Amino acid sequence: xxxxxxxxxxxxxxxxxxxxxxxxxxVSELRGDTRKLVICDKKNEMKFVLVKPSDVPVYVYRxxxxxxxxxxxxxxxxxxxxxxxxxxxxxKCKICVAGYPHQKERITSNITRxxxxxxxxxxxxxxxxxxxxxxxxxNGSIELAPxxxxxxxxxxxxxxxxxxxxxxxxxxxxxxxxxxxxxxxQVSLKTKAEKIQPLIGKMKKALEDM
Amino acid sequence: MTEKLKKQVPAGAWDYLPEECAAKRKIxxxxxxxxxxxxYQEIETPSFEYYEVFMHDSVPYVQENMMKFxxxxxxxxxxxxxxxxxxxRMTATKLLSEGKVFRLCYIxxxxxxxxxxxAGKTEFTQAGVEMIGKKGADADAEVIALAIGTLLKIGxxxxxxxxxxxAYFKGLLAGCGLDDEQTERIRALVDAKNNVELExxxxxxxxxxxxxxxxxxxxxxxxxxxALERADLLAENDECRAAVENIREVYDILCGFGYEKYISIDxxxxxxxxxxxxxxxxxxxxxxxxxxxxxxxxxxxxxxxDADAPATGFALGVKxxxxxLERQGKLPKLSGKTLVVRTDRKHMAAAFSYxxxxxxxxxxxxxxxxxxxxxxxxxxxxIDFKKEA
Numbered sequence: 001x002x003x004x005x006x007x008x009x010x011x012x013x014x015x016x017x018x019x020x021x022x023x024x025x026x027v028s029e030l031r032g033d034t035r036k037l038v039i040c041d042k043k044n045e046m047k048f049v050l051v052k053p054s055d056v057p058v059y060v061y062r063x064x065x066x067x068x069x070x071x072x073x074x075x076x077x078x079x080x081x082x083x084x085x086x087x088x089x090x091x092k093c094k095i096c097v098a099g100y101p102h103q104k105e106r107i108t109s110n111i112t113r114x115x116x117x118x119x120x121x122x123x124x125x126x127x128x129x130x131x132x133x134x135x136x137x138x139n140g141s142i143e144l145a146p147x148x149x150x151x152x153x154x155x156x157x158x159x160x161x162x163x164x165x166x167x168x169x170x171x172x173x174x175x176x177x178x179x180x181x182x183x184x185x186q187v188s189l190k191t192k193a194e195k196i197q198p199l200i201g202k203m204k205k206a207l208e209d210m
Numbered sequence: 211m212t213e214k215l216k217k218q219v220p221a222g223a224w225d226y227l228p229e230e231c232a233a234k235r236k237i238x239x240x241x242x243x244x245x246x247x248x249x250y251q252e253i254e255t256p257s258f259e260y261y262e263v264f265m266h267d268s269v270p271y272v273q274e275n276m277m278k279f280x281x282x283x284x285x286x287x288x289x290x291x292x293x294x295x296x297x298x299r300m301t302a303t304k305l306l307s308e309g310k311v312f313r314l315c316y317i318x319x320x321x322x323x324x325x326x327x328x329a330g331k332t333e334f335t336q337a338g339v340e341m342i343g344k345k346g347a348d349a350d351a352e353v354i355a356l357a358i359g360t361l362l363k364i365g366x367x368x369x370x371x372x373x374x375x376x377a378y379f380k381g382l383l384a385g386c387g388l389d390d391e392q393t394e395r396i397r398a399l400v401d402a403k404n405n406v407e408l409e410x411x412x413x414x415x416x417x418x419x420x421x422x423x424x425x426x427x428x429x430x431x432x433x434x435x436x437a438l439e440r441a442d443l444l445a446e447n448d449e450c451r452a453a454v455e456n457i458r459e460v461y462d463i464l465c466g467f468g469y470e471k472y473i474s475i476d477x478x479x480x481x482x483x484x485x486x487x488x489x490x491x492x493x494x495x496x497x498x499x500x501x502x503x504x505x506x507x508x509x510x511x512x513x514x515x516d517a518d519a520p521a522t523g524f525a526l527g528v529k530x531x532x533x534x535l536e537r538q539g540k541l542p543k544l545s546g547k548t549l550v551v552r553t554d555r556k557h558m559a560a561a562f563s564y565x566x567x568x569x570x571x572x573x574x575x576x577x578x579x580x581x582x583x584x585x586x587x588x589x590x591x592x593i594d595f596k597k598e599a
Contacts, residue, residue, distance in 0.1 A: 063499015081481075087406035181406075187494040187501070189403075190370060190432070190474060 002045045003195050006065035008053035008074075012180055015090045016069045022206035023199065045195075057082060057183065066188035067196065072178045073157060077118050083189055085200055086182035088207065095121060097173040098164050099146050099153035109152075115145030116155040125155065125175050143167040222325065222332030224529075229544070234335070234532060236542040237364050238317050241337045241526065244360045245315035250339050253314050255296035257321075261286035263299050266514045267484070271295070275324040277332075289321035294508070294523060297340050302515035311343040317528070331529060338505070338525030342512070345520040347459030350489045350507060355464060357493065357503055357524050358472050364531065365540045368496035371472055372432070374479030375457050376486050376506075378441065381449030382424055386417045396425065401480040403429035421446065432476035435461065441477055456489060485511065491524070497537040502530045549575040550585050553595035561595040 005020075007013050013030065020027045026041040030048060039048045051059055054077065056070035061080040071091055075084065095118065115136040116122045126133045136151050143163055145151040157178060158164060158171060182203065189196055219225060226234055242252065261278060264271045277289040290296050293316050305312055317337040325331060337360075341353055354371060361369055379400065383393060392415065399408040405426055412422045424444040431437050431444075438458050445451045457475060464473050479490055481504075490506030505524025512519045535541045549568060553561035561577055568575035578592075585592060 061499065082402065084402050084404040084406075184403075185499045187499050190372065190476070190494055191368075191496055193433075 001192055001195055002047055003067065003192060003199070004047045004049065004065045006049050006051055006056045006059040006068035006070075008056050008068075008070055009050050010053060012053065012069060012071065012091060013050065015088070015180065019088065019203060019206055019210070022209070023202040054078070060183050060185050063185050063187060065185070066192055067182060067184045067199075069180055069182055072176070072181055073118065073121070075181060075183065076121050076124075076176070079120055081186065083184040083186055084181050085184050086203060086207070088180040088182060090180045092177070092179045093157050093159040094177055095155065095175040096158040096164075096171045097125075097153050097155055097175060098143075098158065098169045098171050099151075100168075101170050101172070103152055112153060113151040114153055114155055115142055115151035117142060118155055121175065122155040143169060220332070222323070224331050224333065230532065232544055233535070233542045234528060237531060237535070238335070238337060238528060240364050241360055241528075242315070242317055244363050245337075245339055245356070248313075248356050248359070250313040250315035250356075253297065253300070253316055254318065255290070255293065255300055255316075257319070258287045258289050259296055259299070261288045264288055264291060264295050272324065275322045277321050277323065291322045292320045292525065293318055293336055293338060294340060294511070294525070297523075298342075298508075298511045298521065299515050301340075301342050302512045302517035302519070306342070306512075306517050306519055309343070311341065313339065313341050315339040335528035336525040337528055338523060340521060340523035342521040343519045344522075345509070347456055347463060349520075350456070350522055351460045351463035351467075353505065353522050353524055354460065354473075354491060355467050355469060357491075357505065357526070358464075358469050360526070361493065361503075365535065366495065366531075368538075369472065369493055369502070370474050370495075371491050371493050371503075372474050372476045372479060373457055373460065374476050374490045375453040375488065376480060376490055377456070377488050378445075378450050378453035378477055379428065379480055381453055382421060382428075382446055384447065384449060386415075386421065388415065388417075397480050400425065400428045400478055403478055405429055429478040431478060433474060435475070437475040437477065453488070460489060482506070489522070493526075495534050497534045498530060500530065502527055502534065546574070547589060547591040549573055550578050550590050550592045551575060551595050552578045552592055555579060557596055564595060 007016050017027050017030045025044050025046055027039070027048065029036070029039045037050050040046070049059065049065060053070060054074045056068040057075055057078040057080045059065040060068040060082055069088065073095060075082070111132055111134050113134045113136060114122050114126070115138050117137065117139055119135045119137050122133065122135055136145065138145060142154045142156045145154055146169060147167060153172065155175065161171060164171060182200070184196060246252065264276060265273070271291045276291055279287050281287055297314060297316070301312055301314070315338065317335065319333050319335050321333050323332055325334060339353060339356060341349055358371060379397070383396070395411055396408065399411060408426060412425060424446060427440070427444055431441050438454060438461070441454045442451070445454055461473060461475070464470070479492065485508050486506040487509040488507035491504070492501040493503035495502050503524055503526040505522070507520070507522040509520040512521060532541065551561055551565050558579060565575045565577045
């Protein structure tokens with residue numbers, strides 16, 4: 001029985017490689033500068049696929065990958081039913097609302113304009129507050145939006161807050177905490193239990209030692 | 211724009227081309243036969259209902275998932291998001307009488323905007339049963355056994371039915387004084403087996419440590435009968451114990467039927483929690499990452515229609531079944547060739563009655579009066595009738 005793991009390309013992949021190595025899985029091929037998208041550890045019957053971070057939940061939800069490592073932000077944004085079984089405590093940051101502390105009053109605009117690359121998270125957050133908003137979906141340099149008056153606030157990931165501060169913005173509200181998570185397909189957890197359960201146990205232990 | 215749209219189907223709508231449609235119909239017929247010979251009567255309800263049928267306290271339907279339109283008086287109509295609501299309405303208002311048990315089945319389409327996944331379609335076929343008027347583990351076991359028997363009949367083997375019990379979770383939370391919002395947050399975290407955030411959520415609540423431990427254990431209370439033992443140990447009150455006892459009874463009956471290898475237990479399954487009142491179950495299979503069937507007991511639902519009757523049932527996703535069967539190389543295929551009886555106008559009377567005879571004997575046959583010969587020899591076998599006569 002082969003286990004397929006979806007890994008987010010980039011920073012999170014490095015951490016995942018360290019973690020899997022500590023669990024005794026051969027992921028040396030992932031360390032090099034490989035262009036391969038599929039890497040196998042035949043001995044442990046594991047297959048690793050490297051995908052865009054925001055695609056990890058989709059691969060796991062649809063069952064083409066049994067487990068995956070993804071940031072909580074992408075999990076929230078995709079909103080798919082998955083088992084979220086471990087907090088890997090890596091890539092810790094927050095999703096925040098940021099903007100200017102004193103917003104100009106505008107007669108012609110009484111709905112907050114929110115620029116974000118997380119439209120679903122922004123919508124959920126303001127829905128919970130019972131506040132209607134206008135979402136402006138951007139794909140990068142979100143901080144620019146309030147500066148150019150494209151939006152009133154932004155909803156974005158804040159790590160140290162430096163980018164926010166350097167652009168003259170302030171964190172106004174904290175939405176939620178973010179870190180990397182281990183997600184498992186709801187069917188695979190049961191149909192491949194004898195492989196997944198021990199692996200989760202090993203990962204848990206490895207995390208404690210890290 | 212209209213030029214471009216007229217060649218497409220709306221998002222999530224689906225054409226069943228001949229091969230898939232033939233397989234679908236074959237599977238549906240096998241399912242229907244199995245329901246009927248098990249003593250369930252087939253019914254049909256309208257494709258659309260008044261919105262109110264789906265929008266009250268004890269339903270899992272989400273407003274934005276439903277396809278809605280208006281009747282001539284401006285009242286809201288909705289395409290049914292599943293069959294359970296309509297069947298509860300129909301049974302409560304037209305069938306139900308004291309002490310009687312109704313075993314009903316259906317193969318019908320349901321609709322919803324939000325369906326995702328491999329077989330996620332906005333219009334999808336469900337094959338299911340509802341047993342209304344009977345309580346207890348034997349009724350629960352009967353419908354689960356029917357689900358297993360039906361899957362076996364259509365050629366499934368690598369599947370499991372996972373049993374859960376919402377009453378256990380409800381029992382654990384009884385007397386904790388949590389409001390609906392807090393309960394919902396805890397439910398969602400247990401259902402996602404997200405113990406990291408569950409622990410944090412629980413740490414902010416004023417409930418006793420034993421309960422917290424039990425709630426944190428819920429997500430890992432799955433597997434074979436040993437999960438029942440652990441659930442029993444963690445049981446807080448009579449409600450929890452009764453819930454465990456119910457699953458144990460159902461489990462024992464199904465083992466008695468020889469279905470042990472198809473059953474597993476998971477107390478952490480808590481989807482559609484407002485709808486269900488007791489045992490819940492879902493079917494999972496190799497070859498697909500989403501459930502192929504789901505069901506459970508919903509004793510409160512008929513009250514919404516001013517009737518009081520316990521009920522249980524399940525629905526199979528027909529498209530999901532087709533996807534798994536194809537992946538396992540078991541999708542039913544059309545057998546044999548279609549016969550083409552070739553003749554001319556002079557012999558057509560005799561040829562026509564010959565073709566009719568073939569059809570009566572169950573063969574697929576068609577009559578060709580012209581010289582046209584674009585029949586694929588893989589699919590068709592030509593008979594020259596002039597020679598035969």
